[in-house]
Amino acid sequence: MTADRIWRLITQRTPGRGGAALRMAAACTTTVLVGEIWQVPDLAVPALVTMALWQKDRVTNVLAGLIVNILFGLIILIMFGLIHLTLDHPMGLAIATALLSFGFFFLGSASKLKPVAYMLGLVVVYAMIAIGNAPIGELATRALLYADLFILVPGAVMVCLAPVICPSPKTLLTRSLAHHLRLSAALLRTPDDEQMRDTAEALLREGAKGMLMSLKMAGLEKIGRKQDLACLKQAIPRSVGILALAHAASCESTHTPDIPAQPPEALIQTLLDMAEIFQSGGYPTDIAQPPVPEPTPAFIKIASLLPDFTNPSAQKAPENGKKAKSGSSGFFAPDALSNPEHVRFAVKGTAAVMLSYFIFKILNWDGIHTCIITCFIVALPTMGEMISKLTLRISGALVGGALGILSIIFVIPHLTNIAAFLIMIFACSLLAAWVKSGDERIAYAGFQIGLAFFLSDLKGYGPTSDMTTARNRIIGILLGNFITYAVFTSFWPSSAYDKIKETISAALKALHTQFQAASVQEELLLAASTQNALAAAERMIEFASVEPIHLRAQMDELATYRAITSQISSLSEDGLIPARRPAASAQLALLDKVVS
Structure with a gap:
């Protein structure tokens, strides 16, 4: 991507992006506050986990918080057994760290745990390192319990805070439907707007997956009527279809500039009226088919989709239930055991973690332990993905590190109470959350900004004024990026081609x-x-x-x-x-x- 394209993605004001960023920043700030109250050490890790796991709607947040805590509870039981095997045995600790890393990288590649596996691996391996630095049994147990808090606190924040500040999945769904209709109307009115066509194309590539997930979460919430959900289910594919048809009409108008098409004003107004109803949280009914000014096939098809837009009883539901059921997979990917790429990915990820671990131990440089954490965050399957996101990683880490250092120099010395400290955390978290809530091509950089900032400014139970801490942790992040890149592009390099x-x-x-x-x-x-x-x-x-x-x-x-x-x-x-x-x-x- 060009610098101009990246800047447009950073500054793009898509519907709901600002609210999502504000809520994510509030969640990270709340996690820091709870950590301050409970005196949780290394507050950067819980704040980072919160940013990684936070979702847009309240139901998904609650489910994610509960599931992650249950999973980590089971892992803690396993780690209690590992303590007895590795305590005072450096080699045993290294072997256990390698095995755990391999397991989490494999789950991240070959299972549905992919969004969570790397975060769990990060916390578990970090806890193992902390245990290695506390060879006394009581201290090791305490380190393990603190590791549990690294997940428990973000999970509790997600479960308790999300229902208060996050919208319902039904609200997100109706707003998304409204956005599809508004964008379709805009394309029909100004078909020669190239930037709008690019926006529509990007939205089309998302398909209906996100909206169907919101519908599923709305069903789990048990608040809306089944009839309402059925009507919204009817509207989801039709909104995508209308946007695709509007995009096709726009492209056709561009390819035939000598034949100017009259904008179908009645059709455009109907789409905008429907969008207003969806935006308010309802859904339109009894939609009359609007006339089109000329026999344009795309216009005619769009108009024909409107009368039954939210009327599921007007036609039979698609009889593809059996196909969907047979095509669904279990917890592991169908090729989890047969495809060597999953094992190779796990081996490369483990090699990066262990190489970082040995450098960290040999140098006896405790401040660069962030190199190990970074390996779990930046590992990607193909060379193309590694390279395309390398710029985002480095730039995000440098921006976050600069924020951390500047705040240590100019802000933290003037903080007099916890409220001022939390305002600083919220402001910097908001910047990271804004980037992370944007297009998936730049979301990675947002997470890296949060990673570098949290690890630079949060040490022990709260803020740090030690410039050495920020310097060491930024060096660790950059070192982890370099090691992971070197390992993944040198051994079994997997080309995207x-x-x-x-x-x-x-x-x-x-x-x-x-x-x-x-x-x-x-x-x-x-x-x-x-x-x-x-x-x-x-x-x-x-x-x-x-x-x-x-x-x-x-x-x-x-x-x-x-x-x-x-x-x-x-x-x-x-x-x-x-x-x-x-x-x-x-x-x-x-x-x-x-x-x-």
Whole structure:
């Protein structure tokens, strides 16, 4: 990505981003406050865990807080046994650390625990190191109990604070539906706005996955009526379909500038009126099909989707329940034991952790223990991902470290009470949370800002005025970044280019399934799945394009792959328009031959 693109993503004001950042910063600040009251040492770790695990809605936060604490409770029981085996045995401690690291990296690669496995591994290995520095049994037990607080405090904050400050998943869902409709209306009104088309394309690639998860969480909350949830479930794929059709109409208008299309004002106004109702928390009913000014296929299709937008009884639900059930997997990935990439990833992650651990021990430099923590945060499967996010890691760490050092010099000496200290924590957390709440391409940098700031300014039970602490911990972060990068790109280097064809095949398969849909609702739902698969293929191409020059020299078909993903995107949108479906089906058959 170019610097201009990164800056636009940083400053982009997407709906809900500001509120999500404020709530995340409030949660981190609350964690620090609770840690101050309970005198939890190394407050940086609980604050970091809170930032990593915090979710947008209250139900997901509560569930995540409970599940993480239950999992960590089981891990603590295992660690009590490990203490007896490793206490006063440095070699046994090193072996236990390696085994635990391998286990968590493997779970992060081959199981559904991926979002949490690295955080659990970070806390557990950090606790093992603390135990190694406290060879007395009583001190080791105390260190283990403090490690439990590293997860217990963030979990308690998520469970207790989220219901108070976070919106319900139903509210998030209706706001997301409103955003889809508003963006669709804007595309129909100003089809030549290139930046708006890029925004719509990025939103399309998210598909319906996030909204369906919000719907699921709303069902678990047991507050809304089943009928209301059924109506919202009907609206989810239709909102994605309308946005895809509006994007197709916008692209068509751009490709034929000599034939100016009249904006369908009645259709645009209907979409905006529906968006207002969704934004207020309700959903529209009895929607009349608006007229379109000219027989434009995309306009006609959009208008036809509106009368039954929230009316699930108007047609049969898609009969793909069996397919979805058979395609669902368990806790582990289907290839968890057969694919050597999972084991290799775990071995490389463990090697990075142990190399950091030995450097930390050999140098006897306690301040750089952050190099071990960093390994769990920055490990990524392919070289392309490692390289593409290296700039975000380093820049995030430098920004967070600069905030930490500047606050130590200019702010902390003037703090006179806990309230002023918490205001400083909130302000810096808000900056990190704003970046982390943005596009996934820059969210990584936000987490790195929080990582460097918390580890620089929080030591022991509270703030530190020691510049050495900030310096050492920033050095540790940069060292951890370098070690992880060196290990992952030197041993079994996995190129993103090797995975492009697999992701494109998955996108083509999803497109075939979309074209074979038995009903309109099923077609729209499968079109959203196609967008998800297409996003995975495009990201893999993006990762491959930043790999080293000597590897890119062997990527003969990279440009072809880019062209194929562009065609899949157009075919997915054209397939939603009945008048264009035969031609789209013929192009899909030709595309199959090219890929095979």
